Amino acid sequence: MSLTLLLFLILGVLSIASAIVTISSRNPVVSAMALVLHFFMLSGLYLTLQAQFVAVMQILVYAGAIMVLVVFVIMLLNLGDEKKLSEKWNIRRIVAILFAFVLAIQFISIYITNLPDAAFIPESAAFNGTVQAIGTDLFTNYLVQFEAIAVLLLAAIVGALLLAKRKIT
Amino acid sequence: MPLELQLSLPLILILILSIKIVMVDAKFGNNKTLGFVTALAGFIVVFISAAFTLTISPEAIASLNAEELYSKGTITYGGFAAYFDMLFCVAAILTILAALPYFQKENSEHNAFYSMMVFAVAGMMLIAHSANLLSLFIGIEIMSISFYVLAGYFRTKEKSIEAALKYFLLGAFATGFLLYGIALIYGATGSLSLPEILTKIAADDFSNTYLTLGIALMLIGLCFKVAAFPFHQWAPDVYTGAPTVVTAFMSTAGKAAALIAFIIVARALFVIDIGQAAEIPDFQTNAIMIIAIISAATMLIGNITALVQKNIKRMLAYSSVAHAGYLLMGIVANSPQGWEGIIFYATAYLFMQIGAFIVLSVLERKTDKNLDLDDYSGISKSHPFLAAIMAIFMFSLAGIPPFAGFFGKFLLFTAAIDAGFTWLTIIAVISSMISVYFYIGLIVYMYFRKSNTYPLEADMGSAKVTLIISTACVVILGIFPSLIINLINNFF
């Protein structure tokens, strides 16, 4: 068993476990912190794929900025434990679970019937993950898209301000 | 001016406009008309520049070397992209003209509205221009985020907030599917560029498993954006809850943008030129069949649910779901003919649907009054003009000649038959007949029922311009469809 595989297994199990805690916990702070842990595990997974830049950005942006704001809001609103909704087993739920089950079987069967070639990390991956490679791509091949992101962010900021503005004239 | 600069002029101008309008809003927020004037002038300028790029010959565009361009081949120039630029600008102009009196009536501030409109148009134009999954995704995101905000624009009304929240939560979820799909397609082919993906598929140089999964997931995302069955449930609530002018814009231009995304993706992933591919891959036939079923289900469900609606806004919302079904027939046909059908029908649909919603917005009262069928009884007496043009829009939406809607349907149906989907066309015809019932039903209410309420006030203002332009276009496109058909014949 190679070190990469071992790391993949450990990080994978932990990331799934923390994701489950995130959605199943009734305490919002526990959920948020489990999500932060999940981001760290994902970041580790990216590192095993040689994607250094994405790995660090995962922590810097998601764990370090977005989740801090989420925690901030949770604390500001002083959310307590969420109440259990009295949802009973209804037909909709059964159908949803059935569909999810069918979908899972489909995915599994696709993988089993035509299994892709054994996973490998191509030589180029080691370079593709570096800041240089991503920077070069962003500022040459995807320059237009990079600039379009500016409009996306501007739209999001103006929109958020618009919805959150208190004064109503 | 270098050719690329000329060609990208509409995109550059809309980007400048989107920054300009925010600054106008920030600096002159109290001036009620300045934002409107800026947006209107800006859209007209973008429209003219797009019309100008349409005059550049396709040969000159084809001769550009992608590697030497600033966009590195990630952006499509001219052709249908320029056409859609113009279409989106027209939709935006029609909408903001009607929005001015509407917001005055609702006592709502409106400067930020124009900013969001400009952003939405910028996103749509980016979708139309994309030759790359990355720009496609960014365009869809810009458009969607603007729509989430626009849907909740009346943030004092519960319904509007509900619409925004529903749209946002479901839309974000659908975006996730879209992104997973893009990621898997990238994994399967090793490229984000659509022309490159096309050559890889044609050369049989891809991972079948991941491409199939990728296409399936992407299909979910795109079907959500066009509001096709079974991802259509958000549409009636959002279209009903959003401000009427926003609904007019969202359900037409937004739908057209989602469909152009569909066309762009279909042109790369579904290899139509059989000479190019060794054989038609399995995933293509399967995907086309799935889209055909989705299309059939969408129009049936949309029309049947619209039958029982008492609220006209909701009825039109359901009928817009049904129209998404008709439009998808062009994707099913998977041929230039089908795509041209989509473009023509999207154009026609844009005018008639915007027209119909703007009539609603004119007659609508504060707090969502006057939107029921009963309120429209006998308005042909009190508002002969509005009743007449509403009747034209209804006829056109039902697909009755000689209006534009008829020709759109005709083109789509023939394309589907040519592609061998006769059963789909039969379903489409049946559902069209169902739709006649409620479209004509409204006309019956307007003309043959006695008015049981006091006469409605209708202060049209600049909305009159919108209504006249839309009516004129619906009629002219119905009588002289060749005006547009000749133009779009060159696109594919």
Place this chain on the structure above:
Amino acid sequence: MPEIGWILVEAGVKAVFIVILILSAAAVSVYAERRVSAIIQLRLGPNRVGPFGLLQPIADVFKLFWKEDVVPKAADMGFHRLAPVISLGIAIAVYAVIPFAHYIEIGGTKYYFGIAPNVNIGLLYILAMTSVSVYGITLAGWSSNNKYSLFGGLRSSAQMISYELSMGLSLIGVLMITGTLSLNEIVLQQSGWGWNVFVQPLGFIIFLVSSFAETNRTPFDLPEAEPELVGGFNTEYSGMKFGMFFLAEYANMATASAFIVLVYFGGWQIPFDIGLGAGSIALALVQFAWFLAKVIFFILFFIWVRWTVPRFRYDQLMNLGWKVLLPLAILNIVITGVWIMIFG
């Protein structure tokens, strides 16, 4: 044992050294802070334990160990325990990429002074870690179930997010010039007196101010503002848990100083030729001492500022971050870009 095992052993040994170094550095800075503040305020400061009171930090640690650990009844036990661990753990984790000197060459193998000083993402790693360190304070504030603590936690998260932006942006100027994210590489490029501070004076000032905010030091220590918030986020902490926060604060100060020295003041590079061969132990030790001297200078600077400048008001803090530092940082990027375009 396979090669990977040896790498792990090497990293482990280095890690032990670094942890000891940081903890002792933190202890010494506590002592320094008390002495310097005493000098500034014309007092004597601690002078009873050992010669000149040098053993005072050790006495402090013993005191903290023996103190009773009081936990509020309604506190969230898990997070209350976790918070100081996060604070101190992250403060130490940052040192994984910091180079203390160049390398020693023994038998053809280069042993670098640092766990991973050459990794080409080091600078971003430090930024990522400092951005995560806010969780320690925020969770401490929340889990204590105390109004003052909660306010402290909220303030710290708002403050750190605000200043992270200008901090990151001010570094971009340096990145544009050096073209690398590896800290060792950045240091290597500042040979002689070619320190980045001379090339990036504006960026340096922004970075310096932001580091004060990021480490929660006066004049930006609003999370623990005593007059209004009793003690801020650590009001409900006592014993060694409080000690861990205390150590983390000083470790963060040392990190910030080291970071400033590495990026703007030439790191371990000795500006003159002292005639020692590259890779020799003697040279590495001189480099280490030179680096440490500069770090100590900045720690003293931090202390000096704390006892000189009064605390900001909250709105002043936010205005400074968003309306002054952020635009200046962007201006710095523009100037650097133009400079590179013309002269580069």
